[in-house]
Amino acid sequence: MIKLSIDKAVGKPLAHDITRIIPGKSKGPAFKKGHILSKKDLAVLRDMGKSNVYVFDPDKGYIHEDNAAKVLAESFQQKWFTLEGPSEGRFNIKAQINGLFKININLLTFINQTETIICSTIHQNTVCFEGMTVAATRIIPVAIEESEFWPIVEEIRDKGPLLRLLPFSRSKVGVVATGEEVSSGRVKDYSLDILSLKVQSLGGKIISHQICPDEKKAISRAIRQMAKDGCDVIITTGGLSVDADDVTLDGIISSGAKLISYGSPILPGAMFALAYMGDIPILGIPAALFYYKATVLDIFLPRAMSGDRVTREDIVRLGHGGLCLNCPKCTYPICPFGKG
Incomplete structure (x- = not known):
């Protein structure tokens, strides 16, 4: 050039x-x-x-920005995405299905450190819907020498994929509502009113719902039965604080599930519990569920329903971005909450 x-x-x-x-x-x-x-x-x-x-310099081999952007967009992903472009040297990458967006952050950093190639994305672990733009790429110069371009592309392919989309394949959800007040009928159980819409928005269905008193054995038995009945994800509601009557955590542990974490740097949701019974995630959701529009559940339900296995380290890192601002008009998920 x-x-x-x-x-x-x-x-x-x-x-x-x-x-x-x-x-x-x-x-x-x-x-x-x-x-x-x-x-x-x-x-x-x-x-x-x-x-x-x-x-163009006729003595050198160049790749124009449009062609380079297409090659890059194709190398960043393998399936569940579509491409849009070129437009002024840029290709957009769009979700082909509903799913959870995952990024290889180290590879993204490598790409943007090359000084000739950029890739911009939405946040990791965003819930994506079909047709949604999730990333875009281009080269900085209007053309790039082939001798510089192709080695970078090969390294991206070797370390990739950069982008993944996990389908919400775990669609059968069980709900264990706990508390003497709801099991006795003194207080209405609102868990289904709140959870049904959240589960359905991810393509799932609540196939089992049980109300248990504050008894460890009853809670444990309900969890085991839901696992036996084919639930892909199990949610417990309430009973996770330090009150003397709260035994939901004991019930989760007694079921034979492996406890990953109790307590999270996420507000609302500090008393969140996560356990796994085999590959079935058990989400212990504190009572904040019944008051706030967005809670710790909204962060981890999509990950559970997509089969994304969460570690204690994942939860700890969410202290960065884990504070809900309780805005007068909630715009979640278009907000910083849970976007660590």
Whole structure:
């Protein structure tokens, strides 16, 4: 690629699109890549403030920004994504299905440290819906030498994929509502009213619902029965604080499930418990569920229903971004909550 004054570039093919912006009216290419400049184009270029342009150097092998962006977008992912572009050197990557968005953060850092290639994404662990743009890529120059480009692409392929989309394949959910007040009928159980919509939004269905008193054995028995009945995910509600009557955590442990974490740096949701019975996640959701629109459940339910196994370290890291601001008008998930 050679930089020439516009006068000397007459008769030569442009190496890139030249964008023209008319404030408040339009933005788009005035001249497309490959356009052979003529003398009549010079006035338009000067009106755009252009004194120099890039033309192709016939002695070197280059990949134009449009072609490079397509190669990159294809190398970043393997399935469940579609591509959109090119537009001014950029390709968008879109979700092909509903699912949980996962990013290889180390690889993303490597890509953006190359100084010639960029990739921008939405946040890790975002719930994505079909057609949603999740990432975009382009090269910084209008063209890149092949000798520099292809080794980077090969390294991306070797370390990848950069992007994954996990389908919400664990669709059968069981709910264990706990508390003497609900088991006795003194207080209505609102768990299904709240949980049904959240589960359905991820393509799931609550197939089992039991109300248990504050008794370790009853809670344990309900959890084991739901696992036996084919529940992919089990949610318990309430009974996780330090009150003398709260035994939900004991019931979870007594069921034979392996406790991963009790307590989280997430507000609301500090008393969150996570356990696994084999590969079945058990989410112990504190009573904050019944008051706040967005809680720890909204962070971990999508991960549970997509089969994304959560560790204690994952929970600890969410102290960064784990504070809900309790906005007067909740806009979750379009907000910082849970976006560590």
